[in-house]
Structure formats: C-alpha cells, structure tokens
C-alpha cells in the first residue's frame with residue numbers, strides 16, 4: 001500500500017528513514033567529481049569569455065573574486081542555524097501560506113514528488129521581518145540586519161554577474177545596459193531560500209532536494225563547509241542514465257546556477273542546469289540560495305539583439321510570476337510549454 005505523506009516526521013531526531021522519505025533506487029545514480037567544473041574569478045580581466053563558456057556548457061560555475069566579506073557569510077550561516085534550531089512548533093508559526101512566497105516548510109517543489117525530502121527551508125521574499133517577527137518576538141533584529149545586509153551584497157553581485165553574462169553574449173556595454181529585464185534588476189524582489197539538510201542515518205535512501213532547475217535568471221548559492229551534497233548534470237548528457245557531478249563547497253566561492261528565465265532570455269544559448277542535493281550521515285548542511293529574477297511586472301523573452309533572419313525567438317515572453325504559475329502546474333515541462341513552434345535551439 002502506498003504510504004501517506006508523513007509531514008510530521010522529525011528528520012532532526014530520526015534513527016532510520018521511514019517509507020515516507022525513502023526514494024526509489026533509480027534516484028541514486030552515479031556520482032563523479034569533474035575537475036573541469038568551471039571556476040571564474042570575476043575580478044580578473046578577460047573573464048567574460050570564461051563566464052559565457054560556463055553558462056553555455058554547464059549552466060553553472062563557481063564564482064570567486066566576488067568581494068562578499070567572509071565574515072558576512074559566517075553570520076548568515078549562524079543565523080540560518082539559529083533559525084533551524086527552533087522547535088518545530090515555533091517554526092510552524094511562520095509556515096508558508098497558500099499564495100505567499102515567504103515562509104517555512106518543505107521545499108516548494110515537494111508537491112511534485114510522492115516521497116518527502118530530507119530537508120526543510122525558509123523562503124524570505126522581500127522584508128525578512130515578515131518571517132522573523134512570527135518566530136521571535138523581541139530578538140529578531142540581528143537576524144533581520146544580517147539578512148538585509150546579505151540581500152544588499154547579493155544585489156550588487158547580481159548586477160555584476162548579469163552585466164558580465166550579457167557581455168559574454170556579444171552585446172556591447174550600451175546594449176547590455178538596455179536589456180529591459182536586466183535594467184530593472186534593482187526593482188526586483190530579493191528572494192532568499194535558507195535550506196537545512198540534517199544528518200541522515202541512511203543517506204542512500206533519502207533525497208535532500210530532488211532534481212530540478214531554478215526558475216529565475218541566476219541563483220547564487222552559498223553552502224556550508226563540510227560534506228557538501230550539491231550535484232549537477234554535466235555538459236553533453238543525452239538520454240542515457242544521468243551522471244551526477246558533485247559540486248562541493250569551496251570557502252572562497254559561490255555556486256552560480258543559470259535558471260529557466262536566463263535560458264529564455266538567451267534564446268536557449270545558456271543551459272538551465274538540473275541540480276539536486278544528496279544528504280550525508282554526519283554533517284548538518286545548510287545553504288543559502290539567492291534567486292535573481294526580474295520585477296514581477298516585467299516580461300522576459302529572448303533578447304532582440306540575439307535574433308536574426310536565421311534565428312527567430314525560441315520562447316514566448318513571460319513574467320516571473322506567470323512562469324512560476326506554469327511551473328506550479330507543469331514543473332519540468334514548463335520550459336517546453338513556453339517554447340514557440342518551429343524554432344530550434346543550436347546548443348552543444
């Protein structure tokens with residue numbers, strides 16, 4: 001008999017993996033390290049070509065030379081751990097309500113899978129106080145200060161990354177500054193997802209976060225030091241069994257992922273990378289994923305300067321909320337559903 005969802009099972013004190021959290025073995029496919037996973041120092045001259053190559057082939061790269069103070073990363077991580085250490089009934093005070101982006105709960109993509117994931121998260125969209133005030137009556141100011149400071153640093157980094165990536169598509173400075181959805185980034189909401197992956201007694205049975213692509217332009221991910229768990233699908237994967245490539249934490253780097261909206265903006269040139277998170281026996285891993293996307297009212301379609309007589313638009317324009325709505329129905333078929341008939345992508 002199929003098991004019922006077991007949302008109340010406490011993954012923090014588990015001694016085994018119950019059926020509700022036990023994933024079929026086809027999810028536990030080969031994992032490798034790949035020394036060609038790109039590392040880009042964005043403070044180095046001439047890195048534009050490397051960024052472009054990474055976005056085309058992997059749809060992901062480590063970014064170093066980013067200028068975000070290490071001490072801020074430590075403080076973000078400490079506040080995230082403080083948040084996840086709250087008792088379950090306190091965390092539930094900030095549970096994500098239907099129609100709202102912010103809040104506490106299992107990863108939103110969970111609804112597409114019959115098994116539960118070995119993780120939980122808080123989404124902070126906009127003002128962190130909206131969530132923090134529900135959890136701590138008087139002592140939320142430090143949490144909010146740290147998350148706001150981090151949001152500002154992420155916005156700065158987002159602007160730098162977006163500009164470099166547009167240059168890598170062959171746009172000149174002037175055109176790069178005129179791409180509507182990118183010009184408007186400062187107006188975009190800050191969306192920060194704090195994820196917690198407690199140690200798991202039977203890590204081979206469980207799944208931290210199931211395979212997915214992110215929906216926005218780019219995701220900037222900080223992962224805590226330790227065993228890691230992030231894996232990506234490498235370049236040139238065809239229809240055979242997927243070879244997952246581990247992307248372990250690096251103290252000097254964020255992982256940048258290309259999301260579906262950048263795949264659309266680049267008219268299919270950049271790969272929206274599939275990734276997932278596996279868990280481990282000994283380490284309580286936390287991560288902070290900052291989602292870069294356009295303001296809610298801005299339509300994202302292929303950049304017109306990338307189109308020509310031999311290459312029409314491959315996708316129709318969509319806003320981020322519209323696209324999230326499509327994903328909420330179709331999940332990993334969402335990109336296909338905004339693809340225009342008759343146009344092919346010439347990717348690798």
Ligand SMILES: C=C1C[C@]23C[C@@]1(O)CC[C@H]2[C@@]12CCC[C@@](C)(C(=O)O1)[C@H]2[C@@H]3C(=O)O
Pocket residue numbers: 101107108109110123191193212213214215216291324327
């Ligand atoms: C803006 C968003 C991106 C996100 C959906 C959300 O509304 C807030 C949570 C984000 C997240 C985090 C975990 C993985 C993911 C696929 C999910 O289910 O929720 C992403 C979403 C996304 O990239 O679409």
Ligand SMILES: O=C(O)CCC(=O)C(=O)O
Pocket residue numbers: 193195209214219221223229230275277286287289
């Ligand atoms: O925790 C991680 O490494 C990745 C999390 C993730 O994929 C996400 O929040 O979208």
Ligand SMILES: [Fe+2]
Pocket residue numbers: 212213214219275
């Ligand atoms: Fe993700």
